[in-house]
Amino acid sequence: MATKKHETPLLDQLESGPWPSFITGLKHLASDExxxxxxxxxxxxxxxxxxxxxxxxxxxxxxxxxxxxxxGIIPRFSEVASKFPESSEFHTMRVMPPAGMHYDTKVLRQxxxxxxxxxxxxxxxxxxxxxxxxxxxxxxxxxxxxxxxxEMGFDLGGAGAGVRTSMSCVGAARCEQSCYDExxxxxxxxxxxxxxxxxxxLPYKFKAKFSGCANDCVNASHRSDFAVLGTWKDxxxxxxxxxxxxxxxxxxxxxxxxxVNMCPTRALxxxxxxxLEIDNSSCVKCMHCINVCTKAxxxxxxxxxxxxxxxxRTLKIGDLMGTVLVxxxxxxxxxxxxxxxxxxxxxxxFFADNALEHERTGEMIERIGLVNFLEGVGVDVxxxxxxxxxxxxxxxxxxxxxxxxxxxARKGTAAAE
Amino acid sequence: MSEAQEAPRMPDECGVPDPMQYMHxxxxxxxxxWDWHDRPQVGVLHHVAKSGDEVWxxxxxxxxxxxxxxxxxxxxxxxxxxxxxxRFTTRSNIEYTVSDESKVEPLIKKLxxxxxxxxxxxxxxxxxxxxxxxxHCDIPGTDASGVVKSLMDAMYHEFKHEExxxxxxxxxxxCQINCGGQGDIAINIQHTKPxxxxxxxxxxxxxxxxxxxxxxxxAIRPALVNGKPTLEVDEKKCICCGACFPPCPPMQINDxxxxxxxxxxxxxxxxxxxxxxxHKLVAAGIPNxxxxxxxxxxxxLKILSAYKEGGKPWERxxxxxxxxxxxxxxxxxxxxxxxFHIEDWRGGRNALNASSHVHL
Numbered sequence: 001m002a003t004k005k006h007e008t009p010l011l012d013q014l015e016s017g018p019w020p021s022f023i024t025g026l027k028h029l030a031s032d033e034x035x036x037x038x039x040x041x042x043x044x045x046x047x048x049x050x051x052x053x054x055x056x057x058x059x060x061x062x063x064x065x066x067x068x069x070x071x072g073i074i075p076r077f078s079e080v081a082s083k084f085p086e087s088s089e090f091h092t093m094r095v096m097p098p099a100g101m102h103y104d105t106k107v108l109r110q111x112x113x114x115x116x117x118x119x120x121x122x123x124x125x126x127x128x129x130x131x132x133x134x135x136x137x138x139x140x141x142x143x144x145x146x147x148x149x150x151e152m153g154f155d156l157g158g159a160g161a162g163v164r165t166s167m168s169c170v171g172a173a174r175c176e177q178s179c180y181d182e183x184x185x186x187x188x189x190x191x192x193x194x195x196x197x198x199x200x201x202l203p204y205k206f207k208a209k210f211s212g213c214a215n216d217c218v219n220a221s222h223r224s225d226f227a228v229l230g231t232w233k234d235x236x237x238x239x240x241x242x243x244x245x246x247x248x249x250x251x252x253x254x255x256x257x258x259x260v261n262m263c264p265t266r267a268l269x270x271x272x273x274x275x276l277e278i279d280n281s282s283c284v285k286c287m288h289c290i291n292v293c294t295k296a297x298x299x300x301x302x303x304x305x306x307x308x309x310x311x312x313r314t315l316k317i318g319d320l321m322g323t324v325l326v327x328x329x330x331x332x333x334x335x336x337x338x339x340x341x342x343x344x345x346x347x348x349x350f351f352a353d354n355a356l357e358h359e360r361t362g363e364m365i366e367r368i369g370l371v372n373f374l375e376g377v378g379v380d381v382x383x384x385x386x387x388x389x390x391x392x393x394x395x396x397x398x399x400x401x402x403x404x405x406x407x408x409a410r411k412g413t414a415a416a417e
Numbered sequence: 418m419s420e421a422q423e424a425p426r427m428p429d430e431c432g433v434p435d436p437m438q439y440m441h442x443x444x445x446x447x448x449x450x451w452d453w454h455d456r457p458q459v460g461v462l463h464h465v466a467k468s469g470d471e472v473w474x475x476x477x478x479x480x481x482x483x484x485x486x487x488x489x490x491x492x493x494x495x496x497x498x499x500x501x502x503x504r505f506t507t508r509s510n511i512e513y514t515v516s517d518e519s520k521v522e523p524l525i526k527k528l529x530x531x532x533x534x535x536x537x538x539x540x541x542x543x544x545x546x547x548x549x550x551x552x553h554c555d556i557p558g559t560d561a562s563g564v565v566k567s568l569m570d571a572m573y574h575e576f577k578h579e580e581x582x583x584x585x586x587x588x589x590x591x592c593q594i595n596c597g598g599q600g601d602i603a604i605n606i607q608h609t610k611p612x613x614x615x616x617x618x619x620x621x622x623x624x625x626x627x628x629x630x631x632x633x634x635x636a637i638r639p640a641l642v643n644g645k646p647t648l649e650v651d652e653k654k655c656i657c658c659g660a661c662f663p664p665c666p667p668m669q670i671n672d673x674x675x676x677x678x679x680x681x682x683x684x685x686x687x688x689x690x691x692x693x694x695x696h697k698l699v700a701a702g703i704p705n706x707x708x709x710x711x712x713x714x715x716x717x718l719k720i721l722s723a724y725k726e727g728g729k730p731w732e733r734x735x736x737x738x739x740x741x742x743x744x745x746x747x748x749x750x751x752x753x754x755x756x757f758h759i760e761d762w763r764g765g766r767n768a769l770n771a772s773s774h775v776h777l
């Protein structure tokens with residue numbers, strides 16, 4: 001039986017123009033008369049049109065889950081279900097994608113088949129936390145849809161006051177700027193936290209993200225509580241012959257304007273013979289010169305990670321950028337990856353034990369002070385953690401000599417290595 | 418019925434899937450062993466491995482909220498041209514990898530023919546990272562996909578050409594929680610009136626102490642209205658942020674007229690050149706004008722065109738403004754500077770100009 005289509009004069013205006021239209025896609029689904037999802041999507045279009053008319057949203061939350069898990073489904077019940085009954089339940093299933101968001105067409109088609117059978121036929125690739133967002137499913141279909149996807153090797157992502165789905169950049173799979181195995185690190189860290197993802201009981205959300213270098217393609221610095229950024233410790237590698245070609249391409253003025261003068265620590269200097277001199281001890285591994293000279297310059301050999309903690313957006317005390325917790329740790333061996341897992345576990349545990357309700361890691365650190373946090377997670381202070389030392393003299397300094405001895409002892413150990 | 422059939426299936430807590438099983442074979446073979454890359458044309462990346470293997474990656478825009486027909490179409494294209502593999506970027510672009518250069522042009526032609534614009538690389542305007550909005554969120558002040566569709570239509574040329582000083586990352590957010598995140602340009606809902614409270618529902622629907630605790634300015638307190646326990650808002654203190662609305666839906670913050678759009682610029686996540694920075698308010702009071710948001714779009718285009726005109730190569734939006742100064746920014750964009758642009762939140766003094774450096 002053909003369903004009567006809701007009129008959507010406002011949404012129809014989103015079908016014109018060159019960019020792909022989600023409305024065209026939704027209308028296609030609504031017109032698949034022989035599919036179970038068509039009435040639901042038709043009803044959804046009706047409700048969305050109603051939102052466009054009245055400029056208000058009409059979804060409310062609730063409690064929907066799958067057996068064994070306390071998170072991963074975003075329940076949505078319509079507040080205008082009497083008008084749009086077929087989409088009265090329109091839940092989202094958050095599904096974790098493969099690290100780096102690689103797919104073959106076989107598995108993508110399988111996901112489509114599951115959603116054709118149980119869901120609305122609408123899938124967002126991907127949500128802001130990185131989930132495959134399977135959007136629109138009735139309460140009764142959630143469990144069988146999950147079971148099928150779970151059998152395929154997919155697991156639910158995070159929601160609420162728990163560990164959230166993570167992202168890693170394309171990294172080692174295709175990028176020469178990659179400084180560690182991002183996908184491996186991401187999978188090891190996150191797969192070690194699944195209990196806090198699937199059975200959330202943290203003070204608030206906890207996000208970790210993994211970028212292979214300072215370009216930070218997955219926005220880890222600001223968008224995660226635990227940001228892992230690739231870097232290196234030795235010298236930038238220079239192919240001087242390629243560099244001369246780059247100088248010829250850009251011209252000396254162009255090269256100086258676009259490369260030398262944009263170095264944030266004035267570590268670059270173009271020699272008279274068009275070779276490049278680098279003051280590597282001043283380099284902060286920002287990636288700029290390497291981004292411009294992709295053939296001539298490349299990251300060093302002694303690769304590893306810098307770890308930042310506490311990034312988040314506004315709620316409640318205002319924006320916080322992640323700040324340095326670990327300036328450098330090499331990422332060579334299996335032990336290094338295990339070290340990363342252990343550190344992430346310490347940070348998560350400290351957060352779980354010490355944050356107030358609805359407080360993020362960065363807010364907790366702001367409240368208790370970085371030093372207390374460092375003592376809690378067992379990390380020593382380091383000048384790389386600050387933009388500059390304190391400017392206020394209002395501080396009690398009992399134990400100064402003891403702290404000086406600790407610093408000297410650490411320096412001694414480092415020198416002996 | 419056997420016991421095994423009766424036992425409910427429990428989840429296989431398998432976690433993040435291993436990408437190796439889905440990865441393009443040339444990427445897998447050269448994992449961690451790439452040498453250099455360049456961009457032969459807009460929308461195409463060319464990577465060369467230390468082994469000498471080469472791949473071309475073709476990047477195309479999608480609508481993110483995709484129907485299964487669209488995804489299957491994208492899969493058909495991958496099967497025909499790209500060995501049956503795809504990858505998605507953080508900003509919902511799709512990437513096809515080919516190891517045969519002769520496939521690049523036919524693939525681009527096919528994608529464009531099917532309506533997927535090829536671009537979004539280098540110093541172009543990439544796809545907008547966005548949220549759910551009216552389509553699926555429980556607290557949205559506006560739609561997400563519709564705003565993005567409208568803006569990307571207007572910036573279509575900029576997606577398909579690398580004509581900006583550096584990459585431009587744009588975000589939208591349907592409430593002040595700002596799930597879209599920091600952006601060179603961010604288009605976010607900004608509420609302008611305190612919540613309207615349905616006192617009959619508060620005590621049943623809201624955990625009142627948690628709501629009181631959620632308020633950033635301590636403007637919410639317990640109250641009794643018509644003999645019922647509820648919450649009230651000190652409207653003089655209220656900053657209209659909407660933080661109380663998610664934990665307490667009877668405190669309705671969204672309003673068809675008073676939920677406005679604000680535009681922010683200069684957010685940057687990377688540590689490349691300058692340190693990461695937050696976006697800053699430049700325009701507000703913009704109507705939430707569905708279905709096409711022309712007023713917000715016009716301001717975004719104005720900012721983009723000023724940046725395109727004035728930015729030097731490799732300067733991100735914030736770096737361009739750092740160089741020319743805020744007075745010049747407001748001059749070249751024609752946007753008004755008001756008392757609301759001056760930070761008064763905690764740490765706000767750090768946003769003042771503590772020097773004699775002035776742009777005259």
